[in-house]
Amino acid sequence: MKRFGWLAVVLLSLGLLSGCGSTPKGGADDQAGADGSGGRGVGRLGGSSSSLDDPSRRGGAGAYRYDVNVEPEHRVYFDYNSALINDKSAQVLAHNAGWILAHRPKVQITIEGHCDERGTREFNLALGQQRADAVVRFLVGQGMEAGRLKAVSYGKERPLVPSHDDSAWSKNRRGEIVLR
Amino acid sequence: MKMVLMTCLRPVGSAGGPPVRAMLRLHLWLALLVGIGLLGNGSAWAGVRIDITKGGLSPLPIAIPAFVNLSGAGQIQESGVMGSQISEVITADLERSGLFRPISRSAFLQMPDTLWRTGPQFREWRLIGAEAVTSGAVRQEGDQVVVDFFLYDVFQGTLIGKGKRFSASSRNWRHVAHRVADEIYTRLTGETGYFTSRIAYVTQKGENKKIAMMDQDGANRIELTQGNNLVLTPRFSPNGDHLFYMSYETGAPRIFRLDLLNGSSHLQGDYPGLNSAPSWSPDGSRMAFTLSMDGNPEIYVKTLSSGHLTRMTNHTAIDTSPSWSPDGQKLVFNSDRAGSPQLYVMSAAGGEPKRITFEGTYNAAPSWSPRGDLIAFVHGGGGRFRIAVATPEGKNMRVLTDSWMDESPTWSPNGRVILFSRQKGSQSQLYSIDLTGYNERLVSVGGDSDGSDPSWSPLIR
Numbered sequence: 001m002k003r004f005g006w007l008a009v010v011l012l013s014l015g016l017l018s019g020c021g022s023t024p025k026g027g028a029d030d031q032a033g034a035d036g037s038g039g040r041g042v043g044r045l046g047g048s049s050s051s052l053d054d055p056s057r058r059g060g061a062g063a064y065r066y067d068v069n070v071e072p073e074h075r076v077y078f079d080y081n082s083a084l085i086n087d088k089s090a091q092v093l094a095h096n097a098g099w100i101l102a103h104r105p106k107v108q109i110t111i112e113g114h115c116d117e118r119g120t121r122e123f124n125l126a127l128g129q130q131r132a133d134a135v136v137r138f139l140v141g142q143g144m145e146a147g148r149l150k151a152v153s154y155g156k157e158r159p160l161v162p163s164h165d166d167s168a169w170s171k172n173r174r175g176e177i178v179l180r
Numbered sequence: 181m182k183m184v185l186m187t188c189l190r191p192v193g194s195a196g197g198p199p200v201r202a203m204l205r206l207h208l209w210l211a212l213l214v215g216i217g218l219l220g221n222g223s224a225w226a227g228v229r230i231d232i233t234k235g236g237l238s239p240l241p242i243a244i245p246a247f248v249n250l251s252g253a254g255q256i257q258e259s260g261v262m263g264s265q266i267s268e269v270i271t272a273d274l275e276r277s278g279l280f281r282p283i284s285r286s287a288f289l290q291m292p293d294t295l296w297r298t299g300p301q302f303r304e305w306r307l308i309g310a311e312a313v314t315s316g317a318v319r320q321e322g323d324q325v326v327v328d329f330f331l332y333d334v335f336q337g338t339l340i341g342k343g344k345r346f347s348a349s350s351r352n353w354r355h356v357a358h359r360v361a362d363e364i365y366t367r368l369t370g371e372t373g374y375f376t377s378r379i380a381y382v383t384q385k386g387e388n389k390k391i392a393m394m395d396q397d398g399a400n401r402i403e404l405t406q407g408n409n410l411v412l413t414p415r416f417s418p419n420g421d422h423l424f425y426m427s428y429e430t431g432a433p434r435i436f437r438l439d440l441l442n443g444s445s446h447l448q449g450d451y452p453g454l455n456s457a458p459s460w461s462p463d464g465s466r467m468a469f470t471l472s473m474d475g476n477p478e479i480y481v482k483t484l485s486s487g488h489l490t491r492m493t494n495h496t497a498i499d500t501s502p503s504w505s506p507d508g509q510k511l512v513f514n515s516d517r518a519g520s521p522q523l524y525v526m527s528a529a530g531g532e533p534k535r536i537t538f539e540g541t542y543n544a545a546p547s548w549s550p551r552g553d554l555i556a557f558v559h560g561g562g563g564r565f566r567i568a569v570a571t572p573e574g575k576n577m578r579v580l581t582d583s584w585m586d587e588s589p590t591w592s593p594n595g596r597v598i599l600f601s602r603q604k605g606s607q608s609q610l611y612s613i614d615l616t617g618y619n620e621r622l623v624s625v626g627g628d629s630d631g632s633d634p635s636w637s638p639l640i641r
Binding site for chain 2 (some may be wrong): 110123129154157161
């Protein structure tokens with residue numbers, strides 16, 4: 001289940017870069033990869049044939065719309081005990097991929113996986129790794145080179161918000177995209 | 181009131197108790213078969229004794245007067261303080277176990293020096309309600325401290341066992357006291373003591389986490405890492421002279437092996453992704469741990485001498501937190517392959533894991549008792565995480581603690597006491613609890629420091 005859900009999101013996003021300004025190389029590959037996928041929104045992606053060398057183009061015709069010249073929040077959030085990239089996070093990650101490819105084409109990137117404080121230390125380290133790995137796979141699906149990305153889990157060791165309620169926990173269950 | 185689920189209680193089994201001990205005025209009211217080798221261990225003496233196969237913990241009144249200080253010629257010296265300090269350490273050990281109630285020194289009618297010279301005036305110890313009394317002496321021999329001690333049954337008016345002598349270098353005088361406490365514990369309960377042991381843990385002050393170690397009673401605290409890097413989950417080797425722990429000093433979670441004798445630390449492999457949850461095999465030759473390099477966290481076993489790596493699990497879910505059975509034949513770990521984290525047991529030779537927990541939505545961080553009869557773990561439900569025990573088949577689960585976020589259970593070397601960490605708000609401290617669910621105690625890590633991730637050493641002798 002998890003895997004297929006993730007796959008659908010990636011397939012959804014594959015054609016996106018073509019519509020929102022990416023490096024020409026990555027964009028071309030991704031566009032080809034989108035063919036034949038059965039996810040929702042794929043049909044609309046077919047209409048997105050904008051120029052790949054125009055990083056200022058606002059949004060695409062696909063599922064993800066963003067301004068590639070606006071730096072995105074380098075952070076996505078997860079549901080409790082889940083490493084699944086939800087729709088909101090997919091949007092943010094797509095924006096990150098587009099922006100990084102356009103504006104930070106060389107930097108090494110660490111993807112940190114974090115958890116809320118509930119549950120055991122070791123389980124959360126594993127869950128944080130799954131989250132970081134899921135973000136890496138998504139970004140690679142958006143055309144980023146796997147060699148630039150490194151997944152590191154911090155489990156529940158580095159909360160963003162140091163309080164102990166649902167609001168804090170929802171912000172602490174996150175993936176961080178750290179540009180070096 | 182502690183949470184002790186009554187369903188777990190089994191009657192005292194076929195071991196056949198000792199004769200009714202009229203003098204043992206313990207009001208034991210929960211029968212809980214937890215003792216191994218306690219009943220009928222062949223002792224000729226049938227006097228005062230704690231039956232710790234029973235729960236409820238009505239502690240045994242015991243008198244532990246100051247040990248007398250002897251000169252090199254064997255004369256009692258009025259001036260020494262070591263004898264008093266040693267009896268204080270023994271007193272604290274026994275009291276903290278929950279099985280003994282040391283009587284206040286101010287109640288004593290017989291002074292330590294006459295006790296040592298002439299033996300107990302049993303009538304005077306009976307008057308203050310003591311059921312056992314110790315008599316001891318300490319002297320210096322070069323740089324050694326030498327302790328002689330005797331244990332008496334007050335109501336029978338007899339020695340319990342023989343006198344015994346312990347010695348160690350003077351700076352390790354507390355160790356000698358712990359040896360005496362172990363001896364008293366063993367003679368009165370039939371189980372091995374656990375006072376000559378240490379606790380490794382993570383100490384935190386501000387943002388810095390460091391690996392630290394202390395005696396089981398909180399004395400002799402020492403920090404083992406500098407605090408420059410995040411460190412987690414120290415784990416004692418079976419002989420107590422090494423630790424595995426996790427550190428981020430390379431920028432990623434990796435396992436290191438710390439030699440406690442010389443302080444050196446070495447990376448134990450640098451596999452891509454997560455390297456976590458180290459656990460020594462009981463013979464010390466292998467490490468079970470977690471690696472994510474195959475796409476998600478799986479359990480592996482590494483032979484330490486050769487570096488040979490064996491993958492134990494193969495599932496798209498999280499598999500982590502392995503712990504060995506004391507015979508080294510099995511591993512227990514947690515996996516969320518059924519949708520939530522649950523405990524599974526598998527052969528250490530490989531094969532299909534068998535799920536053993538079915539109650540609750542979160543069962544994790546298992547720790548197999550050194551006696552083999554129980555597994556302690558974190559039991560989550562209703563938004564709370566508490567320490568529980570169950571048999572290796574998953575039967576007779578009992579929840580021992582009652583807080584919001586308890587985790588990292590680790591066993592005393594005799595399998596009697598569970599140490600764990602408890603988070604309250606943003607603070608974390610170490611606690612111990614008897615496996616009956618009684619006698620929960622804070623184990624101080626000192627001052628304003630936090631403590632977490634405890635690992636209880638084997639006996640250090």
